[in-house]
Amino acid sequence: MELKLCFMGLGSVGRELIKLIDRKRDDVQAQYDLSFKIVGIATGRHGILVDPDGIDHSYALNGDWADRAWASTEENRIKMIRECGANVLVEMSPINRETGRPALDYLELALNLGMHAISANKGPVVHGYRHLSALAKKQNKAFLFEATVMDGFPLLNLYRECLPATRVLSFRGVLNSTTNLILTLMEEGRTFDEAVQHAQEIGIAETDPGNDIDGWDAAVKVCVLSNVLMGADIRPQDVNRTGIRAITLEQIKQAQLARRKWRLVCTAEWVEGQLMAKVAPEEVPANDPLFRLYGTTSAIQLKTDTLNQLTLLETAPTPAQTAFGVLADLIAAARGHY
Numbered sequence: 001m002e003l004k005l006c007f008m009g010l011g012s013v014g015r016e017l018i019k020l021i022d023r024k025r026d027d028v029q030a031q032y033d034l035s036f037k038i039v040g041i042a043t044g045r046h047g048i049l050v051d052p053d054g055i056d057h058s059y060a061l062n063g064d065w066a067d068r069a070w071a072s073t074e075e076n077r078i079k080m081i082r083e084c085g086a087n088v089l090v091e092m093s094p095i096n097r098e099t100g101r102p103a104l105d106y107l108e109l110a111l112n113l114g115m116h117a118i119s120a121n122k123g124p125v126v127h128g129y130r131h132l133s134a135l136a137k138k139q140n141k142a143f144l145f146e147a148t149v150m151d152g153f154p155l156l157n158l159y160r161e162c163l164p165a166t167r168v169l170s171f172r173g174v175l176n177s178t179t180n181l182i183l184t185l186m187e188e189g190r191t192f193d194e195a196v197q198h199a200q201e202i203g204i205a206e207t208d209p210g211n212d213i214d215g216w217d218a219a220v221k222v223c224v225l226s227n228v229l230m231g232a233d234i235r236p237q238d239v240n241r242t243g244i245r246a247i248t249l250e251q252i253k254q255a256q257l258a259r260r261k262w263r264l265v266c267t268a269e270w271v272e273g274q275l276m277a278k279v280a281p282e283e284v285p286a287n288d289p290l291f292r293l294y295g296t297t298s299a300i301q302l303k304t305d306t307l308n309q310l311t312l313l314e315t316a317p318t319p320a321q322t323a324f325g326v327l328a329d330l331i332a333a334a335r336g337h338y
């Protein structure tokens, strides 16, 4: 079987996905009799490539498409989805936290055209999970998004495939790598500003680090997990959110003296029929699994009605791991596991 892929976005994740598809070509073929052909790639500013016969991977990665690219317009992105001949749309464009659009519209269009819809972008999941899932079900196609939380770590697929008839009662975790790295650097003696600057220099924090520091990224992930694992329907503004800006070096030192550590903790639980979702700094004691999270490591504990507590820990996330989450979804879609 061959999946024909249409990429919406070719940044860190998309580029790693191309490399991973190349690296895993023989394994995927041997294990699943499956191959991939990329027939469309859209970007924000660097043009759009379409070739129903397949786009050469080196050419795509080289990025100099001047002679063959369509202009990067909204109209052309929609034309690409309609005309490139793909049977899967892979959404890897930047998040729109407020509405999830236009990614949500692209995924909806793809499903309506009978394509599978796979997203690394959290926006459409936060704002369109119920709608897109129902549409995918109606079309008998996949809507999968493993890469959206904890990168490629098999959290959502584990829930779907390995926790049958299980209710997630609550969850608690550290889901933002940048803030955990900043807090770790402060534990090593750097000020907040020095820690942010270092995180930017090594490419972990963005030029405008507010999305991480103010807890927005964590809040978005809390929405994905609450809506998908716990049947809620919340948006980032519904999350009781406090970032790490106000934490001082003195507070970090005091916590260390008491064998405690500050962590930006994400929680969600049902209280009297209402989902209480929160992102806030917490001082965690040494016997808490979140105490040991160093640098960019993240973790989640699910409280369930079958396995009691389940803890997953992800160390040193990279865009290559995120790309693995997308590859896992592609294979699941091809195998009809959705």
Ligand SMILES: NC(=O)c1ccc[n+]([C@@H]2O[C@H](COP(=O)([O-])OP(=O)(O)OC[C@H]3O[C@@H](n4cnc5c(N)ncnc54)[C@H](OP(=O)(O)O)[C@@H]3O)[C@@H](O)[C@H]2O)c1
Pocket: 008, 009, 010, 011, 012, 013, 014, 042, 043, 044, 045, 046, 047, 077, 091, 092, 093, 094, 095, 102, 120, 121, 122, 147, 148, 149, 151, 318, 319, 320, 322
């Ligand atoms: N990086 C990670 O490890 C990671 C982890 C989990 C989830 N994600 C999510 O995965 C998605 C991709 O992340 P990334 O790190 O690859 O981002 P990135 O490096 O910033 O790349 C984004 C890509 O999307 C393109 N783009 C911008 N606007 C677009 C539009 N309107 N339509 C189509 N393409 C557009 C950009 O093109 P131009 O460069 O031409 O503007 C670029 O190719 C994001 O939603 C991110 O939140 C990423």
